Amino acid sequence: MAWVEVPGQEKVLKPLLNTVIILGLIKCANFSPQAPAYHLILEGILILWIVRLLFSKTYKLQERSDLTEKEKEDLIEEWQPEPLVPPVSKDHPSMNYDIVSGPPSHNIVVNGKQCINFASFNFLGLLDNERVKQKALASLKKYGVGTCGPRGFYGTFDVHLELEDRLAKFMRTEEAIIYSYGFATIASAIPAYSKRGDIVFVDEAACFSIQKGLQASRSFIKYFKHNDMEDLERLLKEQEIEDQKNPRKARVTRRFVVVEGLYINTADVCPLPALVKLKYKYKVRIFLEESMSFGVLGEHGRGVTEHFGVNIDDIDLISANMENAVASIGGFCCGRSFVIDHQRLSGQGYCFSASLPPMLAAAAIEALNIMEEDPDIFSVLREKCEQVHKALQGTPGMKVLGESYAPALHLQLESSSGSRETDVRMLRRIVDYCLEKQIALTLARYLDKEERFLPPPSIRVVVTVEQTKEDIDRAASCIREAALSILK
């Protein structure tokens, strides 16, 4: 019955037509040759009207049927698309990359100058560790470089299974799953569990990959103020009130809280024990992103759960990338089998992408071996972080952002000039000054227009175990000089 689908006219025509048909049917049911004349005439009119409607042309209101072919061709000729990309000026601050020649290790050659590396996330100094390189080489000689397939189609190597096993044992969870790209780890994990209609409570300072994961999940996102448990509790209470209005829907709406162990944007730690209390009180699941704290916090480097002494089973999912402390490539998620096994079929970055090259997995296994054999490096790292934190205090015109045991600190301007561009330019001049004096630093980079809560511009200072006291003092005095001369 095509004619009843006319939009807009539906409200008038459809009920009218239905009435006509029903009346017609009733009339037909009561039809008998002894009926009076008016009855028959009415029947006839109804039948004629039905026949007319059957044969009347349908018309759709969307298509403007008043355009001729010639007008359509003209529209097509006239339409001018925007350029595919807007032009980028040659002196855009992110345009010219710093070129590193040679390995990005402790002594790094940046733009031709030999410098000490305070910019790569090489916390445990494993980037140029001989054992790691030898294991990677052995793996290369056995497996080649690439895996030529996703995990499901002959891309699962025994090295991957071993790495997953080792990670699960190291973190003392039931199961772990590895991804071939650090950014894709949490960005694939969140949409695998949280779908349209679910609710996610996120900290404002969450990193970009978490934001992309949330965007892909299409759930309701509620941001709470950074590290503010009271704000989170307020949001949870509001949600509880909403639930009472609609208990049926509440019974199927999943809730998650996504936090980071050590935040990459603010270098401070999340209050995990308070969060676990809130979890059981309001029945939300916790997803913990530990890229910066894996291999850094805790007595054995197991991350922020060990740091606070929280039972690891209380956290539903821990996700981390292996590109910082572990000095390899890729990422992993660990937790109970009940949670992790689901990602093997619904994690997009796992199912539809090639697996991690086996030499990188072998390097990660060796890094884990080193971490397990020598748990003293974590306390050494913490000491060095304290040293750097202390040495950078009192830099004129700049303030240090971050916990004293965080290995990746931010140096921000104490008072902003008002425009972000000018701030960035001043900080860039400080970085260039330091590069001249052979200290490699970097500006913290963000996508200005895409970030939800854009952090203020800052310089990233990274602490590694390979830095000596002299290096740290030299760097601190260099930064102080730079700040004095540039920020007058």
Next chain:
Amino acid sequence: TYAFSAQHTSYNGGLGLYNRPFNESFEETPLLVAVLTYMGYGILTIFGYLRDFLRDWKIERCHIAREREEQRDFVPLYQDFENFYTRNLYMRIRDSWNRPICSVPGAKVDLVERVSHDYNWTFDYTGRVVGGVINMGSYNYLGFAENTGYCAEAAAEVTMKYGVGVASTRQEMGNLDRHEEMEALVAKFLGVESAIAFGMGFATNSMNIPALSGKGCLILSDELNHASLVLGARLSGSTIRVFKHNNMQSLEKMLRDAIVHGQPRTHRPWKKILILVEGIYSMEGSIVRLPEVIALKKRFGAYLYLDEAHSIGALGPAGRGVVDYFGLDPRDVDVMMGTFTKSFGAAGGYIGGRRELIDYLRVHSHSAVYATSMSPPVVEQIITSMKCIMGEDGTTLGRERVKRLAENTVYFRRKMTEMGFIIYGNSDSPVVPMMLYLPAKIGAFGREMLKRNIGVVVVGFPATPIIESRARFCISAAHTKDMLDTALCVISEVGDLLQVKYSRHRRLPSLDRAFDHSIYDEIQD
């Protein structure tokens, strides 16, 4: 060089735009088979409900992982019906996937033997290795997955010199000189002005399409596009319209409607229109009708994003992808995207195009700002394998491999069609999907082939429509004619055993004539 004049405003059904025959076939599903397939799924569903019932009432032992005791009263993490398919259908044939290997994924591969004593719920590794399995499943088109030879040695050197990790992003301290060299080489290989590379092929699409199109733009995406293209399109926030697979009439109608009527409801003109297509579609084996797409894009002023994940290195007389295969100008494609995983034996993805585009991506791509850059040995593998294909390492090894792949493809496809299997796709595509249809045959085919020492990939729902499950063969330049003959013999044997020779257009086996090299003669550089 072959000059392609693209000023036609009408494409008159594609005639005159193609310089070589375009043969593809998608034979229709036989009616009886379709009915039997639905019946098969029906029976499996009934049994699925029965088993769920038995598990609920504890009559049958339950192997499924359960929620923690302390979290019993939380909202359930998964809906029961979401996992119905996984529990009751996928579990039965789970041993066909995720098969672990312990050698190079070359033409022959060693599989780790595993057995299951509880119908695939758990696997035990016997400790033995099934050696010398002919590998028809890995994406190893040009045979660069090797652990010996020039490429592997160069990668080994770089591993010892540079290490394995980078620990920083491209914009911060992760931009090595090797990266810049590799990108210049990729641009030269593709014939474009400039290129940029990323660490993961999936992420290349999902992070860069949002940078290129946003609200107020229109994305026209092929029906069977890969998950990464779909995710990238969704994350961009543009309006997405899907056109029928490889159907140029559908695409033209959509372009016409889009420009004439503008955005829905407000009728403002679209800011830009982006067409997303792939070079080779890996589930269908079809090649995109690129000359027609380019003619359409020029006629209507849209932009073309070509994802050459499977076709780079695998098509074309010089191995430069689908643009080379059709003899077109790479400058006509606005965004040329591809991956290094398949034909180069490495990992990662790239985007090539005009200098303005790449400069914009260097500043605004999510990956350049937030994601760690590529590992040095992987970069080295890309550089050496690309030089080999281009012939810049002084040998003809690359050209030989490209030729061998084309010969293997034509031979394999011809023999499969002669044997009576239903093969989908273009006659030149190295991805060969063979239809199985019935759910039971999916598992049976995988297992029977493994028993006879051939490793194949089988795919079912949800990667394919529910009744069109298939086995997919990936031809490689590393396969010798003997290996292909062995494989064909075994496939024929298993095909007779399982009765999957459904084709009704059996061709008489033609005389084994030599490969016709004159096809490539006109397209010499």
